[in-house]
Amino acid sequence: MANKDPLMITDKDEMRKWSRSMRAQGKTIGLVPTMGYLHEGHLSLIQESHKQTQLTVVSIYVNPGQFSPTEDLSTYPSDFLGDIQKLKYVPGGVDVVFNPKNLYDYGNNDSGVGLDQEGGKVVSCVERSGMGHETWVRVERLEKDLCGKSRPVFFRGVATIVTKLFNIVEPDVAVFGKKDYQQWRIIKRMVRDLDFGIKVIGTELVRDDDGLAKSSRNVRLSPEDRQKALSISKSLFKAKFAAENGQNDCQELRNAVIQAIHEAGGKIDYAEIVDQESLEKLREIKRPAVFCVAAWFGNVRLIDNIEISV
Amino acid sequence: MANKDPLMITDKDEMRKWSRSMRAQGKTIGLVPTMGYLHEGHLSLIQESHKQTQLTVVSIYVNPGQFSPTEDLSTYPSDFLGDIQKLKYVPGGVDVVFNPKNLYDYGNNDSGVGLDQEGGKVVSCVERSGMGHETWVRVERLEKDLCGKSRPVFFRGVATIVTKLFNIVEPDVAVFGKKDYQQWRIIKRMVRDLDFGIKVIGTELVRDDDGLAKSSRNVRLSPEDRQKALSISKSLFKAKFAAENGQNDCQELRNAVIQAIHEAGGKIDYAEIVDQESLEKLREIKRPAVFCVAAWFGNVRLIDNIEISV
Known part of the structure; x- marks a missing residue:
């Protein structure tokens, strides 16, 4: 059975306004940050959010700030319409899909991240002069090893985009998958160190029947x-x-x-x-x-x- | 004429609880972050906050995270009782004085910042192993020059403590002095880049009659x-x-x-x-x-x- 259609929000000010009006009514909000191409792992995050809060926001945003120029930003799988269909049928539904266009664009023609093209390839994490994005959150010890070793800008990008989403959505609870174990620990540490008034929940990794960990990248x-x-x-x-x-x-x-x-x-x-x-x-x-x-x-x-x- | 005594809060959870209860009543909150030893410059920040919001929180906290080991953390002037007296007589008063003990102490005997002693000198910005503070906000371009050149950890410490205070106090408006011009620009950029739902106001530098810029350090x-x-x-x-x-x-x-x-x-x-x-x-x-x-x-x-x- 389909749920009611989620509210679709692309504008960050509108997103914050919605959250604040809900909180003013005493409602609690859960945030499930995703990069889209949703699978059962994501749906389990949403179900965890339902357990924790009255309302659930799912963000769908492929964050250019966490890809280095040599990584797979341009081939990262995407299926927005399919995602919306899945969200319509997930038990309990979701209240808002937050799908911003470019969270590094501050209206000055100098987005600083993710919009350059070099030889046809999208180049991200470019710091240019002037008015571009230049603020990054670093979890200096936890970001270094494991995935941080071969992906040196990855966790800086993750911590920064999660901070941005926290500040835009202002949730009570945020849910992350322990599939990205290091990411989950980094977010938990960041929330503690920066005193965010947000509870971070980690959910168990979800596997296909044959044992393969669910991942948007499996399709490739x-x-x-x-x-x-x-x-x-x-x-x-x-x-x-x-x-x-x-x-x-x-x-x-x-x-x-x-x-x-x-x-x-x-x-x-x-x-x-x-x-x-x-x-x-x-x-x-x-x-x-x-x-x-x-x-x-x-x-x-x-x-x-x-x-x-x- | 003295104002009513401000509410004194030292605990960060209590601080956030107060702010949320005020916002639930539709009240707007201004934050004036200070390191104490208040002078007329600070009082002008408070008066600006009164213009912007219904309630004003003044934080008094000497942030060890923005001093390097060779700097003057241990001799930074302090006069808490004098500060409270001044706040009692500032026109319009203040609603809360937030005076936390150690914002880098997460209850695991490993504060990571500002508590070490080396040869009798307080050493700050120490990153130790394990569970200490390790998350820092960097405004990578603006932090480099001017004061950033001779004080390499200064703005990292400022941006981080301001993020923490924003997340604890959750104000609508925050007021900073343009005396610390680079700091003011860095905070404005950080608020934009991290999407804080907070308006940042800069107030004009205040001088003594002979022209010297007011500073807590002048007393030395x-x-x-x-x-x-x-x-x-x-x-x-x-x-x-x-x-x-x-x-x-x-x-x-x-x-x-x-x-x-x-x-x-x-x-x-x-x-x-x-x-x-x-x-x-x-x-x-x-x-x-x-x-x-x-x-x-x-x-x-x-x-x-x-x-x-x-």
Whole structure:
């Protein structure tokens, strides 16, 4: 059964006005930030938001500020009409879809981010002179390792766009997926360090039946690569089982995962076992840990992770 | 005539609760962030806030995050009881004094900023491992020059603490003095770039009768140095007069100010004529400019500036 159509908002002032009028009526608001191309992982975030608040805003915005010039901004999958259809049928519906055009455009013909073209390729994170965007939020320690190593501007872009969305939507609660584990920890730390009056919730990673972590990028995998990519989740499940049954040497656990992915034809970006909160690398698993992996199959970079209890 | 006593709040959750309850009643809130040791400059900020909003919050907090280890955090002047007295008599009064103890303490014995002692000296901006504060807001272009050159962590600390105060107090309007011209521009840019739903007002610099720009640090000048320091404002007044009467060569205007301060016994940190908005250095004054100066007299660093219309 379809829900009522969500309110579509593209203007940030209108978005804030809506939120403030709802809060003035005593209503609580949940924000689910997405880059669109929605899948069941996103829908689980929306359902978490329903549990927490009376109203739910889903933002759909592919943030140029978190892509470096060599990354896949221009090929990031998009299906806005399909997304709206999915949101119409998600249990409980959503109240607002916030779909801004360019959150780095301040009306001075110098957006500073994401609008340049160089040899036909969209170039982002350009800092130009004059009046362009130049303010960035850095979570200096947590942003460094794991995905931050191969994607040096990524978390700066994420923390900044989330700050912008928080300031525009002014939600009571924001929901993020633990699929992006490092991102989730960074947002939680940022909210604490910058004293945002917002509660951050992390929801569990959602997998396809065969174990592959849901991701908007999966659509770009060839059928063969999709099959090979199962090596990530399969080897992580094995590592978790081994660790929770007494194997606590991280080097050995990592070697097994690296080997499995390598043998399947994947190219490892990183495979690290880290502390769940500080994300510091562990030698031995003596406290709650998370095994984080990033690997390339074909021209698609996939991430996955699994929490390990002790 | 004394006003009613302001409400004294030290806890950030209590502060936010007060603001939200006032906003739920439809009241508007102005924030005047200060580091205490209040003078007439601060009182003019409060009067501007009264013009803009129904309620006014004055924060008094010496922010360790904006001092480097070699700077004057430990000798920064403080007179909390005197400040409260002044606030009782300022026309219109103030509604809340927000005086938090340590805004970088998150209850994990690792404040990350401002609490270390090294050889008896307070050391700030320390990033330690684990759970300490590590999120910083950078306004990457505007923070670089002028005061940013000799105080490399200063504006990072300012932008971050102002973000924290904005998120705790959730004001409608925030008032800053144009005495700290670069700071004012940085805050305005940050508010635009991060989409804060807050209006930023800049108020004119306030001077003593003899021309010295009001500053909490003036109290640390010896009577002789205070006299010598008048060379800053006197030479700036002359430069403004010359510029507005046809002398538009910035090098010549700068040389005259540098010479006057030098001859009075001051040590120049910088003397630059810049664009009022982008803060880019100018060779010729063809558009609205501001002449910014920082100079040492004894062990006190003073700043001053004057806007030049064309």
